[in-house]
Amino acid sequence: MHLSRRSLLAATGSLATGMALAPQPSRVARAAGRKTLRLINRVIEVDGKPATRYGAFQPSGAWGITLDEGDTFDVRLENGLDVLSGLHWHGLNPPWRQDGVPYISGPPIAPGKFTDYSFPALPAGTRWMHSHFGLQEQNLLAAPLIVRERSAIESGLQEVVVLLEDFSWTKPRQIFEELRKPKPMAAMGNMSGGMTGSVTGMSRSGMNMPGMNMPPGGGMDLNDVTYDAFLANDRTLADPQVFDVEKGAGVRLRIINAAASTNFMIELGNVEGTVLTVDGNPVVPLKVRQFPLAIAQRVDIAVRLPADGSALPVLARGEGLAKQTGVVLRPRGAPVTKIAETAEVAAPALGLMDEMKLRAAQPLPSRRIDRSVPVDLTGTMSGYVWGMAVHGMEAVPVGVEKGERVELVMRNTTMMAHPMHLHGHSFQITEINGQAFAGAVRDVVLVPPRTTVKVVFDADNPGLWAYHCHNLYHMAAGMFATVVYRGFN
Numbered sequence: 001m002h003l004s005r006r007s008l009l010a011a012t013g014s015l016a017t018g019m020a021l022a023p024q025p026s027r028v029a030r031a032a033g034r035k036t037l038r039l040i041n042r043v044i045e046v047d048g049k050p051a052t053r054y055g056a057f058q059p060s061g062a063w064g065i066t067l068d069e070g071d072t073f074d075v076r077l078e079n080g081l082d083v084l085s086g087l088h089w090h091g092l093n094p095p096w097r098q099d100g101v102p103y104i105s106g107p108p109i110a111p112g113k114f115t116d117y118s119f120p121a122l123p124a125g126t127r128w129m130h131s132h133f134g135l136q137e138q139n140l141l142a143a144p145l146i147v148r149e150r151s152a153i154e155s156g157l158q159e160v161v162v163l164l165e166d167f168s169w170t171k172p173r174q175i176f177e178e179l180r181k182p183k184p185m186a187a188m189g190n191m192s193g194g195m196t197g198s199v200t201g202m203s204r205s206g207m208n209m210p211g212m213n214m215p216p217g218g219g220m221d222l223n224d225v226t227y228d229a230f231l232a233n234d235r236t237l238a239d240p241q242v243f244d245v246e247k248g249a250g251v252r253l254r255i256i257n258a259a260a261s262t263n264f265m266i267e268l269g270n271v272e273g274t275v276l277t278v279d280g281n282p283v284v285p286l287k288v289r290q291f292p293l294a295i296a297q298r299v300d301i302a303v304r305l306p307a308d309g310s311a312l313p314v315l316a317r318g319e320g321l322a323k324q325t326g327v328v329l330r331p332r333g334a335p336v337t338k339i340a341e342t343a344e345v346a347a348p349a350l351g352l353m354d355e356m357k358l359r360a361a362q363p364l365p366s367r368r369i370d371r372s373v374p375v376d377l378t379g380t381m382s383g384y385v386w387g388m389a390v391h392g393m394e395a396v397p398v399g400v401e402k403g404e405r406v407e408l409v410m411r412n413t414t415m416m417a418h419p420m421h422l423h424g425h426s427f428q429i430t431e432i433n434g435q436a437f438a439g440a441v442r443d444v445v446l447v448p449p450r451t452t453v454k455v456v457f458d459a460d461n462p463g464l465w466a467y468h469c470h471n472l473y474h475m476a477a478g479m480f481a482t483v484v485y486r487g488f489n
């Protein structure tokens with residue numbers, strides 16, 4: 001750790017004076033428990049060509065962080081990049097100052113500097129980490145953050161982490177600029193191209209028709225951006241990651257949608273899996289062969305390898321697309337057949353059919369709602385402008401008081417689905433289009449077009465919290481609000 005630290009300093013040529021945000025436990029304890037995580041440039045290979053992208057690795061080379069339930073999240077985050085950066089600990093509920101959202105929870109980390117984090121790693125489960133700075137997430141600045149549940153550890157099940165990403169050879173800023181360019185009305189005909197999987201014939205920059213949240217004919221717009229590849233653990237199906245497993249064994253998949261702007265359908269083929277958690281939070285077990293995974297959501301699925309000893313591909317297909325990625329679980333000796341990057345059929349549009357089947361295994365305690373807040377998800381036809389109107393007013397913070405049970409009533413007035421994420425809290429889904437049920441506890445919920453979703457959370461983590469659409473380009477174009485506790489500081 002020391003050597004690596006020195007080499008980082010040598011590389012940047014400056015002395016790091018980090019900001020210690022956390023209370024300081026004893027030196028010995030910190031030295032024993034603290035992990036170092038470094039933001040770096042790394043080279044991956046896509047379609048046989050090298051791509052330099054950001055990444056978050058420990059000095060050992062481990063990707064992201066893995067902890068056990070009960071551990072402290074004790075991490076020194078070093079910025080080895082030449083730009084301002086940082087990481088948000090998605091799905092953990094830390095004190096607000098340690099949430100890693102620049103200019104909301106704290107400043108970004110300057111090149112060559114570090115920030116220390118120390119808080120209980122709660123709640124346990126499949127979390128992840130990503131940059132919340134600019135468009136860095138599209139530059140693959142994301143990694144797994146797993147807090148292994150006691151139950152998972154005791155189960156003895158082998159665990160396989162699959163982190164999904166969308167990849168483009170085009171620079172994120174250029175993608176965003178293309179999306180924001182005014183589009184002539186005549187160009188708005190091909191809105192639903194994404195639904196058929198034939199998203200070719202787009203502009204030369206590779207972009208789909210953007211900003212078409214109110215297309216003629218009322219069709220939905222599934223994908224703003226046409227990606228060059230989808231990645232599973234940084235790899236395409238041309239060279240997928242192959243995990244060695246035992247014949248007929250059980251495996252716990254921890255699947256993370258870390259894509260900037262792509263919802264996926266998880267495909268298990270003929271094998272039936274059991275959903276154990278969504279967004280890291282336990283649900284009443286649900287049998288599935290496919291399962292929708294919106295941007296920033298996670299799902300843990302227990303699968304059993306086929307008794308005949310054959311390999312099991314775990315695939316993720318882009319919403320409305322035939323393009324897919326995935327990994328392979330291979331029992332010893334089983335052949336691995338090549339899987340096409342283009343499936344025979346496109347994945348459907350993501351709806352909430354499966355969401356309505358989910359029931360929290362550990363629901364929020366039953367109590368009366370103290371505050372109900374209407375949140376309209378908005379967008380305009382001209383240009384690429386997205387918004388959140390709280391109490392009917394654009395970008396007004398959601399004001400809450402500590403101790404309240406708060407309900408958010410999210411109404412999507414646009415023609416795109418929005419994966420909505422609240423920081424610092426776990427919420428429970430309580431109603432979809434007027435139908436009440438004790439749904440899953442999550443930190444991201446997909447709100448499809450013309451749909452109203454109600455969620456509740458307990459205001460038990462005072463601070464100033466980001467609350468936004470997790471489609472990176474929607475967020476950058478304005479679909480971003482905050483939840484603010486009265487008198488929180």
Ligand SMILES: [Cu+2]
Nearest residue numbers: 418469471474
């Ligand atoms: Cu959105």
